[in-house]
Amino acid sequence: MTAMTSTSPQTPQTPQGPQTPPAAALHTPVIGWFEQHARDLPWRRPEAGAWGVMVSEFMLQQTPVSRVLPVYEQWLARWPRPADLAAEAPGEAVRAWGRLGYPRRALRLHGAAQAITERHGGDVPSEHSQLLALPGIGEYTAAAVASFAYGQRHAVLDTNVRRVFARAANGIQYPPNATTAAERKLARALLPDEDERAAKWAAATMELGALVCTARNESCERCPISAHCAWRLAGKPAHEGPPRKGQTYAGTDRQVRGRLLAVLRDALTPVPQAALDAVWEEPVQRARALDGLVADGLVEPLADGRYRLPLT
DNA sequence: AAGACGTGGTT
DNA sequence: TAACCAAGTCT
Numbered sequence: 445m446t447a448m449t450s451t452s453p454q455t456p457q458t459p460q461g462p463q464t465p466p467a468a469a470l471h472t473p474v475i476g477w478f479e480q481h482a483r484d485l486p487w488r489r490p491e492a493g494a495w496g497v498m499v500s501e502f503m504l505q506q507t508p509v510s511r512v513l514p515v516y517e518q519w520l521a522r523w524p525r526p527a528d529l530a531a532e533a534p535g536e537a538v539r540a541w542g543r544l545g546y547p548r549r550a551l552r553l554h555g556a557a558q559a560i561t562e563r564h565g566g567d568v569p570s571e572h573s574q575l576l577a578l579p580g581i582g583e584y585t586a587a588a589v590a591s592f593a594y595g596q597r598h599a600v601l602d603t604n605v606r607r608v609f610a611r612a613a614n615g616i617q618y619p620p621n622a623t624t625a626a627e628r629k630l631a632r633a634l635l636p637d638e639d640e641r642a643a644k645w646a647a648a649t650m651e652l653g654a655l656v657c658t659a660r661n662e663s664c665e666r667c668p669i670s671a672h673c674a675w676r677l678a679g680k681p682a683h684e685g686p687p688r689k690g691q692t693y694a695g696t697d698r699q700v701r702g703r704l705l706a707v708l709r710d711a712l713t714p715v716p717q718a719a720l721d722a723v724w725e726e727p728v729q730r731a732r733a734l735d736g737l738v739a740d741g742l743v744e745p746l747a748d749g750r751y752r753l754p755l756t
Numbered sequence: 757a758a759g760a761c762g763t764g765g766t767t
Numbered sequence: 768t769a770a771c772c773a774a775g776t777c778t
């Protein structure tokens with residue numbers, strides 16, 4: 445995507461062609477589409493506040509919206525402010541996380557709530573660097589919270605936005621596995637100048653990737669910038685290069701950890717070793733998985749040999 | 757910097 | 768059915 449800021453004096457009125465419009469020419473159709481088609485999600489409502497936005501961002505990391513919705517509602521009802529969560533045992537956060545997956549996120553969200561309570565007077569910080577310093581908040585989430593909760597101007601590069609830009613601007617089906625400097629540069633160049641409009645653009649491009657410019661079965665007919673999309677104009681060439689990182693699960697430590705933690709989550713009292721041994725046949729892998737959970741702070745071993753979700 | 761880290765729906 | 772995919776972070 446090349447911003448055409450200079451026009452030849454010979455052809456001042458000549459259209460620049462659909463492939464390379466000025467960045468600003470994309471803003472209006474994408475934002476207009478968003479205002480027409482955006483989903484009504486609870487964390488987008490004004491009453492969600494910065495804490496609601498932050499909780500949603502933690503839960504949405506690698507997790508579909510449909511699975512997040514019910515847990516989000518319960519979470520906000522139980523812990524409406526960071527200090528409410530900070531006052532709880534971390535194990536309660538892990539329990540309330542339910543089956544969202546990646547339960548370390550629950551622990552990190554609890555840790556972030558504690559840091560916010562101690563360092564920021566109980567208010568989710570608005571400064572990008574302060575957000576980035578919180579556990580569980582990386583490049584994407586810091587930008588997302590600053591943008592969505594505080595209306596700031598940041599390049600928000602999640603998997604959806606990266607795919608939209610890869611296609612529309614670079615003409616390729618999928619972005620690289622890891623975010624590159626070139627992607628960040630492009631995202632910054634495409635950002636509207638004004639703060640509120642930049643925040644809208646971030647949400648809009650993300651929504652476009654989630655609903656229209658999807659990983660599979662994209663719907664170019666419904667895309668507001670299909671006329672400008674380099675990938676579509678090139679005939680939608682298939683992805684080449686290194687295979688996208690696959691995920692195996694069956695038989696891995698992750699699966700064993702999941703089973704162990706499920707037992708702990710459902711238990712109201714400390715669990716004896718035998719109850720954990722029952723979830724996996726192979727003893728070496730089982731022990732390794734349990735050790736890992738303890739090392740991660742997701743499980744607390746008691747002196748009597750039993751286990752529970754962490755109290756501290 | 758490649759790999760670990762959950763879970764469940766879709767193709 | 769096996770593989771892919773889902774608003775990433777951390778080491």
